[in-house]
Amino acid sequence: MSLTFQFTKAQTFSLVLLRILIGWHFLYEGVIKVYSPSWSAKGYLLSATYMESFFQWLASESMISIVDTLNIGALLLIGFGLIIGFKTKWAIILGIGLLILYYLAHPPFPGYPQGPSEGSYWIVNKNLIEAAALLVLYMFPTETSFGLARLFSKSQPETPNP
């Protein structure tokens, strides 16, 4: 797929801003978990209301420490990629995958138990929206406009004004 876009400055700015905010969110979640050694996804997984056997398997004795490590690692990598602007496509794919998992464990489907949450949701919740926002970022990459990837992009495209 060839992705050549010509954004206005304002458009680039908006996309970069979105990328950084989402990266910020992932990174902070990851850092907090790195520094709380007792943190584990076990409770979240065990209380899953959809695809229970899959999530309970993830929470099982033999899996949970791997799952926790992978989760924290992924959060940090995604945060790093999005903020620094490096390998953002990979970070985005990983991020969407992670968010879909979070979404499926406790989906706001009608008739499904809704645990304590700060808002009201029907089918759509913030995990899903964040995943969709990542999809937008995948379609409209900005790492060569703002990010380490600038260094490696041959053409050094300075976002041209239309």
Next chain:
Amino acid sequence: MATDKKLFKGLSRRDLLKTLGGIPLFGVIWSAGANFSAKAKRERNLLLETLNIKASAPPASGPLSGEPLRVGLIGFGIRGEQLMRSLGFATNEWLEQMAKSSAENPNDKRLEDFKAQENLNVKLTAICDIFDAQAEKALASFNSNGNTCKRYRTHLDLINSGEVDAVIIATPDHWHAPMAIDAINAGLHVYLEKPMTHTIQETYDLRDVCRKNPNIKLAVGHQHRQTQSFLTAQDAIAKNTLGHVSLVVTTTNRNDDNGAWQYDIHPDASTDTIDWDAFLGTAPKIPFNAEHFFRWRKWWAYGSGLSGDLLTHDYDRINCVLKMGIPKYITASGGIYTHRDGRNVPDVMQINMDFPDFSTGTSQEPGKEKGMTLVYSATLGNQFERGTLLMGHDATMELGNMLTIHADPRSTKYAELIKENKIDPMVPIYQYDPSANGVDAVTSATAKYFANKGLLWTYRDGKRVDSTFLHIREWMSCIRNGGEPSCGINEGFEEAIAAHMGGLSYKIGRRIEWDHENEKIIALPGEDLDAILLNNDIT
């Protein structure tokens, strides 16, 4: 640096910012997270150091080596079957049912747990049950794997058979003390189900027999004494974490027929299969009545309803943590409001126990605080879980298998920390969850009710263990290695007297007083308290 220069050659300052601008941002976010975590941890540690509560398990009981202990069981009913499983003996019916159930639900670990249970080095040599169906069920299952088990027609036959070293008694309440006394007099160790006794007089008689036979080990069946969080609770009390506890609230919340003792009536029950006179014992002589036989908890003649069946667990739970002993006053109220089916024990009952001289400690000026009330609040018509609360001036403890402590917003002890925002009264200052490594698949609301009271299982090293197994094991270790069971005759004496005072107050409608010095429940002139307690005609 040199390579850096080459790499960045030709980049304007603007370009540099656009290339590397994310890096400082990354650093800022990382250090914000790290600082936040470090601060939270520092405050947490400071708080934990200040509280200094030791989370520890009760000491493990000793080795069970040597010749197998020969155990006899009297009363193989609902509880008898559970006790036998804890002893290592399950009926064929149960094994089949569990195999089926774990095949359907892989989370059902009951069979697996049973098979993994430590061998207690016992022989179940004798069984006495006056209902043929139950006795035959036991014989059919327990004469295998090298065990020989014989049926005895009466408890005296079993006790005097010479085939047993110790007995487990799980008959209806009115048979507890008579059987225990006979067994102890015959030199047998006794594991006796709760409530320890059915009458006031029996409570003294049993204690006398125990005092005369100091080498006999009597354990009363309050298995929740093995609950892991209780020792931690004791330590929290000892460290004066709660300040002066003025009120303890403990509750029974049930809303189903099983919870209201409406047990199944066995289709084979008749005078041909049940030794009816042996069931009645000292109870009023009435013609055969299958309902009385299977649902004996509903009549004062054999049981004592909420005060004997359930209050005893709650009282002993608190007595285990606070060691407050027998209350000076008890007032009770209630009635038959949810199950008007011919029973004569109340199904809604409130019992207030007053301990005017008791204190858990204080954080205020000496003399300001003293005295505590324990409220036991029970209904068989609603199962909203109200939990158990120990309410002190400085903090509130929620006591279950898990233990949670919240500071009180008006606490004296924590006033500074609350002001500095180091303690948020909405967030627990201490929480102890012995199951942190595992979440339980609790099967039903009733199971949850029992589990929260430590009656079904507790934890050792993060693993779920059957509390009854631990309780029996402790008793066996005392028999083999010496030491006293955690719920022995003195704890049982306090439990029984408190329960009887509750029943009396309900029946008489008056505040009942305990004369601590003379160890007597105060009666009015001419009043026969046991006659009132046992009176089965009132409704």
